[in-house]
Amino acid sequence: MSTTSSSQTSTPGAAGKKPDSVLSRFFYxxxxxxxxxxxxxxxxxxxxxxxxxxxxxxxxxxxxxxxxxxxxxxxxxxxxxxxFENYTKVLTDSDFLLWVWNSFAVTGATSIIGVILASTSAYAFSRSRFPGRTAGLIFLLATQMIPAAMLMVPLFILAVQANLIGTYRGLVIAYSVTSIPFSIWILKGYYDTIPYDLEQAAMLDGATQMGAFYRIILPLTTPALAIVFLFNFMAAWNDYLLARIFLSNATEIWTWPLGLQLLQGQFTTAWGQFAAASILVMIPVVTLFLYSSKYLISGLTAGGVKG
Amino acid sequence: MQSFDMNVITRSLGEVGSTVFYILVGIIILELIIYGIFGKLLKSRHTLPAMLLGPAVVGLAVLIVYPLLWEFNLSFTNMSLRRFGDNAQYTWLACQDNPQEVNSWVTDCLIKNYADVFRLPVLKQAYFFPVLLRTILWTAVNMFFHVAGGLGLALLLNRPLRGKGVYRTLIILPWAIPQVIAALAWRGEFNYEFGFVNLMLGQVGIPPLQWLTAPGWNFVAMCIVNIWLGIPFMMVILLGGLQSISGEYYEAAEIDGANGFQQFKNITLPLLQPVMTPAIILGTIWTFNNFNVPYFINQNELETSDILVTALFRAAFQYNRYGFAAAFAFVIFIILLVYSIFYIRVTGALKEVNA
Structure with missing residues (x-):
């Protein structure tokens, strides 16, 4: 990571530099x-x-x-x-493994769906000029302003009436969709940096537009797709609010954030178990995050927040 | 406790898998319909974009647009736990049952819920405007420290420096940690007797503070946690922006004899603007809407620590005043909308959308 960044870093002032002392050479x-x-x-x-x-x-x-x-x-x-008493306890005496498994099943499925839906939509926003395009982009931006708690009220009541409380159905659909706007913004910014000539060349050689998208654009945007997948995964994996609303009191299908809150609530008896469970959840998430952070930085600055 | 065995594994896989299957079948049917209408019937040149956008549009319509429209409708009803579903009435119909209590038809019947947001406590005791002021204070304090801390660290890390990668990895850590865990762990550490915050204060001779029960300190605790969580994001974004500034500007400035502060003010800040502005807009909205930190630090106890979104959650799911909560939600939304439009007008941040 340090090599990638230092290669981009400028070294101004090199012209009028005094000879380095040993100490300052040590600090580079x-x-x-x-x-x-x-x-x-x-x-x-x-x-x-x-x-x-x-x-x-x-x-x-x-x-x-x-x-x-x-x-x-x-x-x-x-x-x-x-x-390691707390670790063995939380693994054998609590529902922790079950909660993590549930989270994993829901999160994995929803982030893949989210990436597929966002990558195709973002491609349309980047390459096609169709009526309602600008309005659509502004709508996507506006959805980022909606407080999550604001959507919870109608989603909860609608889910009660549709009998979706206490099942994964509603949760899977909700996770797949709620991350789409942000993903589209990131991906659109990234697609925009790829010259259209690439696809035109492919289409001259007889590829369809979808073929060009699949064979040329998607491979080129792998870093951005990885970021979007990661964002979707993290958002769903770490989500508390939607899970709390949709899964309600059905502890056997709870995801880990709900379970952890339960453990933390029993402060005096289960604080150690809460801590052990937190460490176990954190290790894979943090590793994944730190590993992908170089993509994250390049992707965010190339696409999402391009000026 | 449930047993974790093959049954459980296959059960959740089956439920998730079948939902995914229904979604995929739905997408295929949708694509066929779009292809039929746009491609065959209208022979439109927008067939491909329509097919690309279709599933996302339908998803967003079902999960965001429809619920919001429905919520708008809900905000004119008296739905609560007692009057759920079909038992709820529009507030102007409910008015007819006890006409003697009506002073003004508009505020007591037509937009009763909206009027109540401003004239009655939104929770048990907390009124709307104090909560709004607290939310603004919360956002301002957090954003100030996020930007100042993030910019400061980014400037330091943008220098040629030994061990830069290690520092960056360590400082990014709070961002990588799931917010739920961070907030819950911090809540434990704000414990009066055993949390490290009070223990450390004790080491330097400051008496322990009531972080979880004293209203003012609870708010400070929320801010500390959120500042700790938010600085890495700002730092990463701003560092990316700094690295894209060409070194030639600084070389030229140095030849002209500009000092460090002048270079910062005249080169770094203006050139960082395109990255900083959207990051600040987004950051402000995220902080304003931050649910996890206030919710988990306070755990629905002190009303004096609620910001607008947690108050909204309590109004809906603790006091079950659904109709009122819907109106409350729209009031919050309008505040955010006004802020965003104002900010976009001032900074011209949306120019690229129209490009």
Whole structure:
């Protein structure tokens, strides 16, 4: 990651630079910053990193505390008598695995549908001029302003009347659709950066427009598709509100955010289990996120927030 | 506790799978209908875009447009838990049952729910305007720290620096963590006796604070959590913007003798504008609409910590005043709409849509 970014970074001021001291060479200075300034920059960044990760480390700490020492006033990162008791407990004595499985089934299916629907629609928005195009784009932007809680009221009542409460039906449809507007915006911005000549060349060679889209545009937009998939996946995986409304009290089909809230609610008895479950959920999500963050950065800046 | 075995696995796979199957069948039928109408019947040159857009349009219509229209209708009824479904009446019909209570037909009957948003408590005690002011304060405080923190860190990380990748990965972490987990974990850490916040305050000699029960401190706690969560996003977006600024500008400025601050003010800020403006608009709307942080930190306890969207959730799902909540929702929506139109007018942020 550092190599990709530093290659883009400018190195201004190289012309009038003084010879580097040993210390400033160590800190890889090219701007002629003084060693003291570099030290301050590093200290600031170290402080920011600590603030960013300390609360997460605390979750790890609590997850490693044995049951009888859950409520401790110690601030040590690794507790003295660390044990995996909470992990075994949450895996065997609670519905955690079931909740994660449910989340996985729902999230996987819905994010794939979401990407398919968004990629085709965004292609139409990028390449075709049809009546209502501008209005459609503004509508998509406007949907981002709707507070989630505002949609919950009618969705809940409509779902009650359609007998969709306590099943996956409503949830799967809702997840597939709610992420579409944002995905279209990202993808449209990305398609716009690809010259139309590419498809025209393919069509001259006898490909249909859909064929050109499938063979040329889709492979070129893989990073953007990955971002959109990731966004859809994260949005559904981390969603609490829709799941709470649609799944109601049917604990056997709950997704993990509902389950975790239940564990956290029993503060004194299950705090350790909540922490262990959080760590288990976090590891794959954070890994996926950090791995894909280079796509994320390039995709977001190339498409979504292009000026 | 449920047992986690093959039965459970196949059950949820079956339910999800069948729903996906119905969706796919629906899409195919829809495509055939569109092809039939646009391609064969009208011979329109817009057949391909219509087929590409069809499924998303229908999905958005069913899940966003229709519910919103339905909610608008709902906002003129007295639907609640007691008067659910067909038992609900339009407020002007309900008026006829007790005409002696009517002072003004418009505000007491026609737009009763909308009038109630402004004249009655939206929750048990909290009135609309204090909640609105709190939401504005919440948005302003959060956005200030998001932009200031994000810009500061992005500027530092945009320099040639050893270990840049490590710093960035660590600082991005709060963004990567599921909001539900972050907010719930922070709530635990705001515990009076055992949370690290009070323990750390104790180390520097400050007496512990009532983060979860004192109204003012609860609001501060919400802000701390959301600032912590939001800075990485701003930082990443702004860093992307900074990296796209060509180094030549700075070289030229340096030759002309501009100092660091002048370069920042005259080169960095203007050239960052196209990236920063949409990020701030989006960020403001997301913060204004942020549900998870206030909801999980406060857990529906203190009314003094509710912002508009959590108050809306409580009005609907705790007090079950559906008709009233629908009106409340539209009032919130109009506030956001006015803000966005104002902002777009001022900054011209939507130019590219018309391009």
């Amino acid at each position: 200075a090219q701007r002629g910053d003084s060693p003291f300034k570099l030290l301050m920059i590093h200290l600031t960044l170290i402080l920011a990193s600590i603030i960013a990760i300390y609360p997460v480390l605390r979750v790890l700490t609590i997850s490693l505390r044995p049951g009888d020492r859950l409520l401790s006033t110690s601030l040590a990162i690794i507790p003295e008598d660390a044990s």
